[in-house]
Amino acid sequence: MMKIHLTTPFKSTVAAISFxxxxxxxxxxxxxxxxxxxxxxxxxxxxxxxxxxxxxxxxANELRDDQWLTTVFHMRVRAGLTGQEAxxxxxxxxxxxxxxxxxxxxxxxxxxxxxxxxxxxxxxxTCIACHGADGTGxxxxxxxxxxPKGRLSKSDEELLKNVRNGFQTPGSPMAMPPRxxxxxxxxxxxxxxxxxxxxxxxS
Numbered sequence: 001m002m003k004i005h006l007t008t009p010f011k012s013t014v015a016a017i018s019f020x021x022x023x024x025x026x027x028x029x030x031x032x033x034x035x036x037x038x039x040x041x042x043x044x045x046x047x048x049x050x051x052x053x054x055x056x057x058x059x060a061n062e063l064r065d066d067q068w069l070t071t072v073f074h075m076r077v078r079a080g081l082t083g084q085e086a087x088x089x090x091x092x093x094x095x096x097x098x099x100x101x102x103x104x105x106x107x108x109x110x111x112x113x114x115x116x117x118x119x120x121x122x123x124x125x126t127c128i129a130c131h132g133a134d135g136t137g138x139x140x141x142x143x144x145x146x147x148p149k150g151r152l153s154k155s156d157e158e159l160l161k162n163v164r165n166g167f168q169t170p171g172s173p174m175a176m177p178p179r180x181x182x183x184x185x186x187x188x189x190x191x192x193x194x195x196x197x198x199x200x201x202x203s
Contacts, residue, residue, distance in 0.1 A: 040181035043092030044129035115188030119196025141172030
């Protein structure tokens, strides 16, 4: 039987590869491992359509961002998700995993207040995944905009503050992130979407 003697450089290469493979499997994800950012609204919808079928609704704050990364990509295979769907769900969970801070409204300037989108467009692009097309909420814990005594009964000032800073509905495990997860929304956009909510769902 022929014996194969490994040279020292070859042994070192094998050891390095083995250590690298073990490291990738053993250590939590770091910033270098994070995939390209997905779409928050699509991730919310994909989460509701795929994950909620088997899992109870859980707060995004239950796990760290790196733990959600591991969890989502483990479940990608089991749920038959595409890579894009997995990235979108990850973005949804990580964006929801935030601490609320009071944001001071910017000075009313043309740049900060201008809006190129209608309230309906903003709702359909950013809000509909969680709040639903009919405003009653896409899943348990989301406030029902059609309830006469619900969220829309609050003052516009309070609603704007909630949208701007994010809001945790009492009894709901899922929090709405600041600006609905869409940091590109301007103050004008926020006013437009509040007006749309009143006109579309208000009593």
